[in-house]
Amino acid sequence: MTYYGSIEAGGTKFFCAVADEQLNIIERINLPTRSPKVTLDEVFAFFDTYPLIALGIGSFGPIDVNSKSSTYGYITSTPKPGWQNIDLLGSLKERYQVPVAWTTDVNAAAYGEMHLGAGKDTESCIYLTVGTGVGGGAVVNGTVLQGFSHPEMGHISVQRYPGDTVESACPYHDNCLEGLAAGPALEKRTGIKGQLLEATHDIWEIEAFYIAQALMNYTLTLSPEKIILGGGVMKQTQLFPKIRASLERQLGGYVALPVLEDYIVGCDLGDNSGTMGCLLLAKEKCEIKSDEFVS
Amino acid sequence: MTYYGSIEAGGTKFFCAVADEQLNIIERINLPTRSPKVTLDEVFAFFDTYPLIALGIGSFGPIDVNSKSSTYGYITSTPKPGWQNIDLLGSLKERYQVPVAWTTDVNAAAYGEMHLGAGKDTESCIYLTVGTGVGGGAVVNGTVLQGFSHPEMGHISVQRYPGDTVESACPYHDNCLEGLAAGPALEKRTGIKGQLLEATHDIWEIEAFYIAQALMNYTLTLSPEKIILGGGVMKQTQLFPKIRASLERQLGGYVALPVLEDYIVGCDLGDNSGTMGCLLLAKEKCEIKSDEFVS
Numbered sequence: 001m002t003y004y005g006s007i008e009a010g011g012t013k014f015f016c017a018v019a020d021e022q023l024n025i026i027e028r029i030n031l032p033t034r035s036p037k038v039t040l041d042e043v044f045a046f047f048d049t050y051p052l053i054a055l056g057i058g059s060f061g062p063i064d065v066n067s068k069s070s071t072y073g074y075i076t077s078t079p080k081p082g083w084q085n086i087d088l089l090g091s092l093k094e095r096y097q098v099p100v101a102w103t104t105d106v107n108a109a110a111y112g113e114m115h116l117g118a119g120k121d122t123e124s125c126i127y128l129t130v131g132t133g134v135g136g137g138a139v140v141n142g143t144v145l146q147g148f149s150h151p152e153m154g155h156i157s158v159q160r161y162p163g164d165t166v167e168s169a170c171p172y173h174d175n176c177l178e179g180l181a182a183g184p185a186l187e188k189r190t191g192i193k194g195q196l197l198e199a200t201h202d203i204w205e206i207e208a209f210y211i212a213q214a215l216m217n218y219t220l221t222l223s224p225e226k227i228i229l230g231g232g233v234m235k236q237t238q239l240f241p242k243i244r245a246s247l248e249r250q251l252g253g254y255v256a257l258p259v260l261e262d263y264i265v266g267c268d269l270g271d272n273s274g275t276m277g278c279l280l281l282a283k284e285k286c287e288i289k290s291d292e293f294v295s
Numbered sequence: 296m297t298y299y300g301s302i303e304a305g306g307t308k309f310f311c312a313v314a315d316e317q318l319n320i321i322e323r324i325n326l327p328t329r330s331p332k333v334t335l336d337e338v339f340a341f342f343d344t345y346p347l348i349a350l351g352i353g354s355f356g357p358i359d360v361n362s363k364s365s366t367y368g369y370i371t372s373t374p375k376p377g378w379q380n381i382d383l384l385g386s387l388k389e390r391y392q393v394p395v396a397w398t399t400d401v402n403a404a405a406y407g408e409m410h411l412g413a414g415k416d417t418e419s420c421i422y423l424t425v426g427t428g429v430g431g432g433a434v435v436n437g438t439v440l441q442g443f444s445h446p447e448m449g450h451i452s453v454q455r456y457p458g459d460t461v462e463s464a465c466p467y468h469d470n471c472l473e474g475l476a477a478g479p480a481l482e483k484r485t486g487i488k489g490q491l492l493e494a495t496h497d498i499w500e501i502e503a504f505y506i507a508q509a510l511m512n513y514t515l516t517l518s519p520e521k522i523i524l525g526g527g528v529m530k531q532t533q534l535f536p537k538i539r540a541s542l543e544r545q546l547g548g549y550v551a552l553p554v555l556e557d558y559i560v561g562c563d564l565g566d567n568s569g570t571m572g573c574l575l576l577a578k579e580k581c582e583i584k585s586d587e588f589v590s
Contacts, residue, residue, distance in 0.1 A: 062550055062551075076551070077550075123442075124442040138516075140435045140440065140442070141435070141438055143436055145435065145517070145518065146518060147418075147419040147517060147518035147519045147520050148519065148520045148552075148553050148558075149550065149551070150518055151516055151517065152549070152550055153516055155515050155550075156511075156512040156515050156516060157453070157454055157508055157511065157512060157545065158452070158454070159453070159454050159455075159470055160454075172546075172547040172548065172549040173547055173549070213452055216452065217451040217516070218516055220446065220447045220448055220450050220451050221431075221433075221446055221448055221512070221513055221516045221517060222440070222442060222446065222516060222517065223440065223441060223442035223444045223445055223447075224442045224443065225442050225443045250452065251467075252467040252468055254447070254450055254467040254468070255357055255372075255444065255447055256357075256371070256372065256444070257443075258443050263443075
């Protein structure tokens, strides 16, 4: 039997799964992210019982995705203590000696949703997660988007909502999307945790403004066929119509957009976007008999 | 002998060229953009004397690049009088019955520079022109970037430079890059035409701030291997070091960038980026024996 492995490596949890040839999930485990040594030992213990033929990793970052770099496969400058300069890809390749696909958690989620979820009828999409942080990945012409590095869409600069003077929650930027629209910024403004805020609270207008502004800028830059929104904050589904309306206002009729109800949507795969993306990438990595395998 | 045709269709001028198999330009002509009928007749007169085997068009826009759309190949909602809803691609296909490549002027320029100019060692780049307007195109994985439509990078929203209260020159947006950084905005602030402003004028700090902010956002969204800057305003070459320094300041050390002197560069092909891109696209369109040809 054929087994593919998936690792969604997050700063809080590692989600690991094993699936069969048809990508049916056979077993899965969620591990709290501790030190690299402890967590990797737990990851190995989970996968060691399966004769994997390929593995897909979608990791928190920033990570090095440049295959010519000496630190290719590393988690690089993350603020997560103990995880700077960790050769995550190398550790997995050494252990299992199989092809391993390597990208960001959000690129993997974009890939999963594009092939099996909300973006099934497209060749390009953006996946944006809004939660304790904001992260974005993309697929262009059917391939995850990577260039000199990977997208870091959560940190684009945004104009302030009129009168919004809250201090940015991002240590790097006074006015970036993550700093003004992720969970911590909601709590800073209201004193209430995001998940406890009522659906009718005024804060959601402000939140929609920032997310819509970012989606407008992504749209004008990338022109994706679909934008898929996930993450804890997006469980506040009253945000979707507000975001669509705000995007329309901010764009001012400059370009014709697709029908917004089809263009800006939630995840179809629920919390499985990343896992399914990793499994798909693993399967493809295997099929193309990648250089990874012989290297 | 093999002849490829190129049309860079601009709101002010049409640049037409014919090249041989090796893309050596044999003849070229610059036509002022008048009414579609008059200009197209002049374009036909130029190309009619050559047995073209393929044609590449890089057009001002917005244009319809969705091959499934009923207005595919049209210039759509342009403010240029007389040019709304003009079937530019269709007119050329009907006249010459050859494969015709169709994209934006800036996508064509990005393609030309990536293959033959400043981006030769890359697979992805952004080309941004800053002149009377601001336009951006991109190549990702060697292919011009198009999704539901094409990039319109000049209209992303930007934060104001502290104290800059000039009225935006964009009729659609109070705070977009084009409205605050294209030639007309320079003139609004200083009362002097951009090309007459001294290299030491304070305005260039403000200009660099806006361009750098946009490049930061494109970088965080697309992660291109190279950003190539062209257009009249960029002939003020003192802008390049200012833009690099401002980008570094605004990014705040969040992600590691390539060496900025290699990352943010001018055009290698001078004013020929678009023409060479169109010729390359024509040649490839021909080689792939496109559906265009049989349709």
